[in-house]
Amino acid sequence: MLFNSLTFFLFFGVVSLGYYALPHRYRWVLLLFSSCYFYLYFIPIYILILFFTIGVDYVAGIYIETSAGTKRKKTFLILSLIANFGTLFFFKYYNFLNENITSIFRWTHHDNPLPYLNILLPIGLSFHTFQAVSYTIEVYRGNAKAERHFGIYALYVMFYPQLVAGPIERPQHMLHQFREKHIFSSKQVIGGLQLMLWGLFKKVAVGDLLSVYVNSIYDNYQMNTGFTLCVATWAFALMIYCDFSGYSDIAVGVAQVMGFELMTNFRFPYFSKSITEFWRRWHISLSSWLRDYLYIPLGGSRSGKFLSYRNLMITMLLGGLWHGASWNFVIWGALNGMYLVVEKITGAGGSMTPAGSQPFFSRAAKAFFTFNLVCLAWIFFRSQTFSQAWYILCNIFHSSGFFTLRIQDTGLFCSMLLLVTFLLSIEYFFLRKAIFFNPVNGSIVSFKTIGFSSLLILLIILFGNSEGGQFIYFQF
Amino acid sequence: MRSFGIYLAGLFILVFTMDRLAASFLDCLYVKTMTGQSGGKINYYLSLPTPPDLLIMGNSRAYYQVVPDSFKMPTYNIAHSATDDCFQRGLLAVLEEKKQLPKTILLQIDPGQYLGQEGITRKNLNSVEFLRYYYGKNEEVTTLINNEGSTKKYLFYFHTYRYNGRVLTLLNNYFKTVLHPKQLQTGYDLIPAEATDSIYTLRSIQREVFPPAKFLSEYTTDLQSIISTCKRLHIRLILFTSPYFSRAMADYLKPSTDKIKLLCGENKIPYINYLELSLPGLSTSASYWKDPNHLNHLGAEIQSRDLSNRVKQLLDEIRP
Numbered sequence: 001m002l003f004n005s006l007t008f009f010l011f012f013g014v015v016s017l018g019y020y021a022l023p024h025r026y027r028w029v030l031l032l033f034s035s036c037y038f039y040l041y042f043i044p045i046y047i048l049i050l051f052f053t054i055g056v057d058y059v060a061g062i063y064i065e066t067s068a069g070t071k072r073k074k075t076f077l078i079l080s081l082i083a084n085f086g087t088l089f090f091f092k093y094y095n096f097l098n099e100n101i102t103s104i105f106r107w108t109h110h111d112n113p114l115p116y117l118n119i120l121l122p123i124g125l126s127f128h129t130f131q132a133v134s135y136t137i138e139v140y141r142g143n144a145k146a147e148r149h150f151g152i153y154a155l156y157v158m159f160y161p162q163l164v165a166g167p168i169e170r171p172q173h174m175l176h177q178f179r180e181k182h183i184f185s186s187k188q189v190i191g192g193l194q195l196m197l198w199g200l201f202k203k204v205a206v207g208d209l210l211s212v213y214v215n216s217i218y219d220n221y222q223m224n225t226g227f228t229l230c231v232a233t234w235a236f237a238l239m240i241y242c243d244f245s246g247y248s249d250i251a252v253g254v255a256q257v258m259g260f261e262l263m264t265n266f267r268f269p270y271f272s273k274s275i276t277e278f279w280r281r282w283h284i285s286l287s288s289w290l291r292d293y294l295y296i297p298l299g300g301s302r303s304g305k306f307l308s309y310r311n312l313m314i315t316m317l318l319g320g321l322w323h324g325a326s327w328n329f330v331i332w333g334a335l336n337g338m339y340l341v342v343e344k345i346t347g348a349g350g351s352m353t354p355a356g357s358q359p360f361f362s363r364a365a366k367a368f369f370t371f372n373l374v375c376l377a378w379i380f381f382r383s384q385t386f387s388q389a390w391y392i393l394c395n396i397f398h399s400s401g402f403f404t405l406r407i408q409d410t411g412l413f414c415s416m417l418l419l420v421t422f423l424l425s426i427e428y429f430f431l432r433k434a435i436f437f438n439p440v441n442g443s444i445v446s447f448k449t450i451g452f453s454s455l456l457i458l459l460i461i462l463f464g465n466s467e468g469g470q471f472i473y474f475q476f
Numbered sequence: 477m478r479s480f481g482i483y484l485a486g487l488f489i490l491v492f493t494m495d496r497l498a499a500s501f502l503d504c505l506y507v508k509t510m511t512g513q514s515g516g517k518i519n520y521y522l523s524l525p526t527p528p529d530l531l532i533m534g535n536s537r538a539y540y541q542v543v544p545d546s547f548k549m550p551t552y553n554i555a556h557s558a559t560d561d562c563f564q565r566g567l568l569a570v571l572e573e574k575k576q577l578p579k580t581i582l583l584q585i586d587p588g589q590y591l592g593q594e595g596i597t598r599k600n601l602n603s604v605e606f607l608r609y610y611y612g613k614n615e616e617v618t619t620l621i622n623n624e625g626s627t628k629k630y631l632f633y634f635h636t637y638r639y640n641g642r643v644l645t646l647l648n649n650y651f652k653t654v655l656h657p658k659q660l661q662t663g664y665d666l667i668p669a670e671a672t673d674s675i676y677t678l679r680s681i682q683r684e685v686f687p688p689a690k691f692l693s694e695y696t697t698d699l700q701s702i703i704s705t706c707k708r709l710h711i712r713l714i715l716f717t718s719p720y721f722s723r724a725m726a727d728y729l730k731p732s733t734d735k736i737k738l739l740c741g742e743n744k745i746p747y748i749n750y751l752e753l754s755l756p757g758l759s760t761s762a763s764y765w766k767d768p769n770h771l772n773h774l775g776a777e778i779q780s781r782d783l784s785n786r787v788k789q790l791l792d793e794i795r796p
Contacts, residue, residue, distance in 0.1 A: 006630065184477065186478070186479035190479070220680075222679050411641075411642065411644050411648065412641075414648075447486075450486040450487055450490055451490065453487055454490040454491045458494050458498065461495070461631075461634045462636055462639060462640060463641065464640065465641070
């Protein structure tokens with residue numbers, strides 16, 4: 001069930017109404033059943049995998065908390081990690097590893113004895129694995145209590161708004177929310193609905209429109225030259241932002257309608273003035289997960305400069321691999337790691353400086369430079385193969401036919417420009433200042449808010465792609 | 477709860493009002509637009525005092541490849557890119573309703589659209605959606621669009637949905653019409669030949685893939701409907717298939733063209749199949765091609781001249 005489908009909106013309406021209609025003590029049952037139903041919409045049998053890891057982590061959490069010795073606690077933690085990462089490895093990385101082994105065997109003129117498995121990746125596996133792992137680690141560290149209620153714990157992993165593509169939550173932030181009684185609040189519900197609309201606009205109107213152009217260029221990359229490939233890469237950068245942040249906005253909005261608060265996953269990343277700042281604004285729930293459970297345990301920046309650079313590279317490489325079982329994702333991670341290391345060495349990363357502290361043009365130039373560095377890495381992310389990425393990279397910087405811009409469909413291209421300008425302007429001038437979607441600021445029922453919501457609906461109807469596909473991050 | 481009620485009511489009223497106002501404004505522009513594929517070409521054709529003798533229908537391989545001026549009779553090219561038989565069926569229904577039917581229809585068909593794999597859902601172009609303006613206005617178009625998906629009809633509660641994805645194109649075409657109000661049109665647009673054409677074409681055929689597929693007669697429903705409509709309305713129908721640069725593509729499509737030949741034979745409809753006919757230079761020189769599936773204007777002129785001769789010969793032979 002996709003967030004951009006009519007079925008989902010019916011489902012959402014029924015669940016939200018049911019949630020407020022039911023007495024508090026039965027609400028978790030409704031949420032758990034609806035989350036199961038939501039998941040069953042994809043590949044039903046895979047719900048067994050989900051319940052397997054939920055069962056393991058539930059038991060492990062209790063044993064970690066109740067065990068006396070550190071060694072015993074660690075044993076249960078390791079068992080939980082094996083169950084979670086083992087499942088992730090089997091479904092996501094086994095065939096990738098196998099292909100690489102086959103290449104090595106072929107090189108030595110031998111046959112690979114390992115079979116190729118014809119399996120589909122369970123939807124959202126990487127997301128709920130990381131969320132489940134954060135639970136057992138936090139219980140082990142003593143930062144969260146083990147959840148004794150199986151239903152509530154299952155809900156922590158399966159809560160449908162964030163089940164398939166995050167935000168990757170933490171037990172301290174989520175578990176208590178399932179126990180709290182949420183009373184209907186107009187401000188909260190309207191804020192949530194507005195956020196859902198904004199997310200839907202980003203996905204259906206902007207992202208899906210950009211994807212038509214990006215696919216037409218990237219799928220025929222050999223027929224295109226310099227500036228066209230460059231524009232398509234910029235378009236991809238915006239497309240993946242609209243797709244993923246659109247999903248996150250809908251997820252946060254859906255949860256907010258029912259009174260839940262999910263963490264913010266994106267904070268206008270393309271206005272970042274350095275890569276360091278970019279990673280504080282892009283997929284925040286993943287980057288903070290990697291920081292807390294990988295970078296810091298590796299030693300972080302405490303063990304000298306060289307080791308901190310190494311830790312950063314390992315974190316970003318694994319972060320890249322998390323996105324998909326392909327060397328292109330590893331390269332994408334490596335490039336971002338390199339950027340961060342260079343910024344650390346040169347001190348260019350700095351901190352998130354307040355908007356007024358630098359002249360506008362200086363900030364704009366830095367943001368544009370950062371955006372292009374990010375785009376350079378996105379080439380590897382979007383390309384199907386390394387050779388495709390390399391070809392695009394070489395041809396972007398090739399002078400032959402550089403200024404030939406292949407537009408394909410003028411109407412589509414102009415719509416793209418119009419919507420991207422609208423999106424970035426709204427984000428820059430209004431959303432950064434929390435003028436919309438903020439239940440605290442001003443009156444939620446004003447002509448301004450109703451007008452903005454209506455305008456979004458109209459733009460979705462006029463420009464939205466009703467045949468648009470699924471969200472990109474579902475595949476991770 | 478009261479605030480939420482006010483918000484919902486306000487949203488409903490404002491969306492409804494904005495939708496209807498925007499749709500009325502776009503409707504006004506649409507009916508005055510006489511150029512471009514997003515309705516203008518159809519409007520221009522419908523505005524002609526008398527329908528032409530010959531009407532060319534099909535997709536981009538007719539739109540950019542069949543030059544109406546090559547035919548020695550009043551001819552109009554109403555073909556639309558990225559369309560299949562479903563669109564042509566809907567368009568024919570519109571022309572019938574508007575009583576603007578030609579004597580002869582030269583319909584380009586892509587044999588690939590009848591190929592598929594049993595048990596696998598057909599890849600749908602949804603091309604009938606190019607006729608969204610006629611949703612609710614023409615019964616056949618409405619039915620065809622509703623058949624695209626069970627939730628489709630709900631989108632049409634918003635009147636502006638009829639212009640989904642086409643607002644800027646419509647504005648552009650409207651202003652073109654305003655700037656050149658009396659321009660005579662044939663409906664044809666050329667793809668100018670460029671120096672890089674042959675490189676693109678030769679590169680592209682190296683990347684061609686042919687998924688296993690066979691002819692599925694259920695995919696010819698729309699074509700059969702077009703045939704029966706033409707019979708009912710006494711319109712002479714001639715089918716043709718444009719050439720492909722790649723020989724492998726022609727071989728891949730052969731099972732489909734063989735079946736179409738049989739279908740045409742049964743219905744006494746002439747079928748000009750350029751996958752089996754050789755045109756001077758087209759199969760050997762990539763410089764006539766924009767890509768392996770589309771001729772540039774040089775290639776289009778060669779195909780049109782030949783097509784014109786063949787059509788003339790056929791019209792002399794066949795009777796309505």
